[in-house]
Amino acid sequence: MKSIPYYLQTALKNLWIEKWINLLTVLSISIGMLILCTFSVITLNLDSVLKQWSKGFGMVVYINEQASKEDEENLKALFMADKDFLEIKYISKEEALTGVRKALGDDAIIIDEIKENPLPSSFELKLQSKLLVPEYVKSKAAKMKQMAGVAEVQYGEQWLSSLNKISETMQKGAIVLGLAIFIAVTFITYSTIKIFFHRRKEEVETLKLLGATKMFIKFPYLLEGLFIGTLGGIISAATIYSAYSFVTLRIGEFLPSLNFSIAVLPVQAYIIIPFAGAFMSLIGSYIAIGRIKY
Amino acid sequence: MIRFSNVSKSYDKEPILKNLTMSVERGELAFITGPSGAGKSTLLKLIYCSERPDEGQITVADQVASKMKQRLIPRYRRQIGVVFQDFKLLNNKTVYDNIALALRIHQMNSKAIRSQVINVLKEVNMTHKAKEYPPCLSGGEQQRVVVARAMVTKPMILLADEPTGNLDPENEKSIMHLFRQINTMGTTVLIATHNESLYSGSGRRVLIIKDKYIDKEIMG
Numbered sequence: 001m002k003s004i005p006y007y008l009q010t011a012l013k014n015l016w017i018e019k020w021i022n023l024l025t026v027l028s029i030s031i032g033m034l035i036l037c038t039f040s041v042i043t044l045n046l047d048s049v050l051k052q053w054s055k056g057f058g059m060v061v062y063i064n065e066q067a068s069k070e071d072e073e074n075l076k077a078l079f080m081a082d083k084d085f086l087e088i089k090y091i092s093k094e095e096a097l098t099g100v101r102k103a104l105g106d107d108a109i110i111i112d113e114i115k116e117n118p119l120p121s122s123f124e125l126k127l128q129s130k131l132l133v134p135e136y137v138k139s140k141a142a143k144m145k146q147m148a149g150v151a152e153v154q155y156g157e158q159w160l161s162s163l164n165k166i167s168e169t170m171q172k173g174a175i176v177l178g179l180a181i182f183i184a185v186t187f188i189t190y191s192t193i194k195i196f197f198h199r200r201k202e203e204v205e206t207l208k209l210l211g212a213t214k215m216f217i218k219f220p221y222l223l224e225g226l227f228i229g230t231l232g233g234i235i236s237a238a239t240i241y242s243a244y245s246f247v248t249l250r251i252g253e254f255l256p257s258l259n260f261s262i263a264v265l266p267v268q269a270y271i272i273i274p275f276a277g278a279f280m281s282l283i284g285s286y287i288a289i290g291r292i293k294y
Numbered sequence: 295m296i297r298f299s300n301v302s303k304s305y306d307k308e309p310i311l312k313n314l315t316m317s318v319e320r321g322e323l324a325f326i327t328g329p330s331g332a333g334k335s336t337l338l339k340l341i342y343c344s345e346r347p348d349e350g351q352i353t354v355a356d357q358v359a360s361k362m363k364q365r366l367i368p369r370y371r372r373q374i375g376v377v378f379q380d381f382k383l384l385n386n387k388t389v390y391d392n393i394a395l396a397l398r399i400h401q402m403n404s405k406a407i408r409s410q411v412i413n414v415l416k417e418v419n420m421t422h423k424a425k426e427y428p429p430c431l432s433g434g435e436q437q438r439v440v441v442a443r444a445m446v447t448k449p450m451i452l453l454a455d456e457p458t459g460n461l462d463p464e465n466e467k468s469i470m471h472l473f474r475q476i477n478t479m480g481t482t483v484l485i486a487t488h489n490e491s492l493y494s495g496s497g498r499r500v501l502i503i504k505d506k507y508i509d510k511e512i513m514g
């Protein structure tokens with residue numbers, strides 16, 4: 001504990017002596033983390049766009065011809081009670097026919113030839129967007145099909161699964177990229193600290209002979225790594241913040257009509273980024289120092 | 295305090311010390327001498343665990359130095375002050391900081407460090423060079439800094455490897471005076487030297503290394 005000022009002083013002094021290498025290391029780290037942040041922002045935004053789209057996602061439940069009024073009422077009550085659905089809309093046979101008429105316009109005469117209304121009544125259901133997982137929707141549809149009075153359940157199966165695939169790919173990409181950046185940042189600090197430690201080999205030998213503990217020897221180098229990583233993180237967080245502010249400002253200025261909704265990195269991210277940098281560099285410098293043998 | 299029994303040490307199969315037995319008592323001030331290459335420095339290195347013996351046992355203050363565990367070495371070394379033959383001063387630190395470093399390793403607080411360093415600098419006559427860096431000092435001045443660093447921690451044992459090799463008779467005398475002073479305060483002192491003038495007339499034991507072991511012992 002008493003040695004903390006000494007460790008700090010030594011670390012800062014070493015940082016200053018090797019300022020150019022350190023600056024380069026800090027910049028490399030911040031670039032690495034900046035790439036990761038940018039990717040995260042893109043992923044986040046794509047995700048919010050996908051969410052926006054999927055708001056319109058619905059299932060259509062067609063009612064059996066033979067179903068009674070009572071069956072329909074029962075179904076409606078069931079759907080109302082189900083928390084998975086955001087919105088429930090009943091479309092009667094007549095309404096369905098009117099809809100078709102409207103769609104056909106002048107050609108509606110064809111329908112008039114038919115004496116009996118062939119269209120079934122139906123329910124249009126809107127699912128909560130967080131439930132839009134292909135497997136879940138599929139099993140939900142299968143279950144509903146078993147209900148009394150239900151003839152058919154339709155939903156955009158193809159669309160839903162591709163939507164999910166995009167989302168999944170982005171997430172996997174973020175993980176892979178995150179891992180790659182983690183290794184890169186760790187390695188950058190590793191090599192920098194390794195060089196410093198190697199240059200001061202003689203000093204380290206002397207410290208050992210004077211009875212210094214491993215911790216006493218290591219601490220300044222760990223602090224140095226910690227400092228480099230934190231600074232790299234702060235720089236990338238600051239850059240991403242200003243870039244974001246700039247972009248939103250410009251969009252607001254030139255395209256005020258565009259009701260933009262760029263997803264921001266959550267506020268916590270600006271704290272997490274420097275910490276992540278610190279953590280990665282700490283690991284890098286720890287490995288760089290290696291085992292100290294007496 | 296320091297006890298060697300049948301210690302052998304060789305470098306790359308080249309035997310340097312063989313079946314060496316000797317002891318230095320608690321509170322004693324003794325000399326080790328012998329021609330260049332006899333193994334004086336090696337013997338001291340064995341004491342502070344910088345080298346390990348091939349055979350035999352070394353005990354220092356009831357601790358078995360020859361089998362000292364890695365993790366116990368730092369604490370063990372902090373009981374021993376060493377005046378290294380090759381100084382081992384850090385060139386990027388001032389004289390003051392070089393000496394203070396030894397106390398920092400001992401976890402002493404800055405205030406205490408300051409007064410101790412100032413005191414010891416006075417004792418070795420180096421106060422005026424406190425802010426200099428070792429490369430700017432003469433050999434004799436560097437040597438005095440090393441002596442200061444070794445004694446500032448008030449160690450239980452002080453090992454001095456050719457501590458007056460670069461000194462004029464005047465400074466030699468004052469350093470020897472310092473060693474005697476430390477010795478009267480209770481520190482066991484062992485000085486390796488081939489400088490006869492250091493031990494002659496001292497009235498202390500002088501161990502002579504010849505043919506890889508302590509051949510004989512005389513009174514200086």
Ligand SMILES: Nc1ncnc2c1ncn2[C@@H]1O[C@H](COP(=O)(O)OP(=O)(O)OP(=O)(O)O)[C@@H](O)[C@H]1O
Nearest residue numbers: 305306310329330331332333334335336337379488
């Ligand atoms: N690390 C080493 N590797 C190989 N040989 C060594 C090593 N250290 C010392 N030697 C050899 O061991 C012998 C004894 O060396 P040592 O330094 O102990 O002698 P010394 O008595 O201190 O000599 P001097 O009075 O010149 O300082 C020498 O011949 C030297 O060449």
Ligand SMILES: [Mg+2]
Nearest residue numbers: 334335379455
């Ligand atoms: Mg020697």
